[in-house]
Amino acid sequence: GESVGLHLPTLSVQEGDNSIINCAYSNSASDYFIWYKQESGKGPQFIIDIRSNMDKRQGQRVTVLLNKTVKHLSLQIAATQPGDSAVYFCAEDSRLMEYGNKLVFGAGTILRVKS
Amino acid sequence: ETGVTQTPRHLVMGMTNKKSLKCEQHLGHNAMYWYKQSAKKPLELMFVYSLEERVENNSVPSRFSPECPNSSHLFLHLHTLQPEDSALYLCASSRGHNNSPLHFGNGTRLTVT
Numbered sequence: 001g002e003s004v005g006l007h008l009p010t011l012s013v014q015e016g017d018n019s020i021i022n023c024a025y026s027n028s029a030s031d032y033f034i035w036y037k038q039e040s041g042k043g044p045q046f047i048i049d050i051r052s053n054m055d056k057r058q059g060q061r062v063t064v065l066l067n068k069t070v071k072h073l074s075l076q077i078a079a080t081q082p083g084d085s086a087v088y089f090c091a092e093d094s095r096l097m098e099y100g101n102k103l104v105f106g107a108g109t110i111l112r113v114k115s
Numbered sequence: 116e117t118g119v120t121q122t123p124r125h126l127v128m129g130m131t132n133k134k135s136l137k138c139e140q141h142l143g144h145n146a147m148y149w150y151k152q153s154a155k156k157p158l159e160l161m162f163v164y165s166l167e168e169r170v171e172n173n174s175v176p177s178r179f180s181p182e183c184p185n186s187s188h189l190f191l192h193l194h195t196l197q198p199e200d201s202a203l204y205l206c207a208s209s210r211g212h213n214n215s216p217l218h219f220g221n222g223t224r225l226t227v228t
Binding site: 031032034036041042043044045046049051089093102103104105106107108 | 117119121156157158160163171205207213214216217218219220221222
């Protein structure tokens with residue numbers, strides 16, 4: 001079936017350490033993936049995306065890795081800061097619509113940064 | 116500022132009330148979306164509009180009625196809701212073509228009493 005799954009974890013990291021958040025997806029036809037960050041009282045905020053013709057993409061302090069062989073996506077945050085504390089979602093574009101995007105979201109991972 | 120503005124931020128309504136949620140996007144996007152976010156569940160897609168035409172209705176009960184008068188505005192009309200409809204309702208917009216991210220508003224927190 002079509003699903004994007006996170007093992008609903010809470011990841012606690014020390015300020016300044018690197019964080020790695022993982023995501024497994026099951027739809028091998030998906031060719032576009034996005035990471036979102038959601039802080040309390042706010043909507044999901046776009047962090048970084050990656051197309052399936054790439055296996056790595058870097059942004060400012062963030063890196064997304066895509067392993068299509070095992071259908072795995074990860075988000076790496078360098079030098080984690082207290083402001084990074086939030087729920088992180090991965091999403092895949094299942095390309096079921098000619099217009100618009102049908103994103104399927106994972107359940108989310110809570111990231112807690114300890115000072 | 117996300118470029119997608121939702122009002123109201125909070126809404127409490129009885130099961131017999133009629134209310135509407137409003138969304139406006141200032142990003143020049145062609146597609147708009149309604150998502151429902153409940154506790155401990157992944158975001159659920161409700162409706163998609165592309166160029167003001169509904170292209171997806173994800174088996175949503177008829178007590179939720181969307182309206183998209185133009186590419187910048189999206190409404191969700193609510194009537195005779197149930198307590199289990201209490202959730203965060205998120206609006207999003209995108210360029211509408213493949214491989215373009217959605218940009219979300221901050222949502223309306225709805226409580227049905």
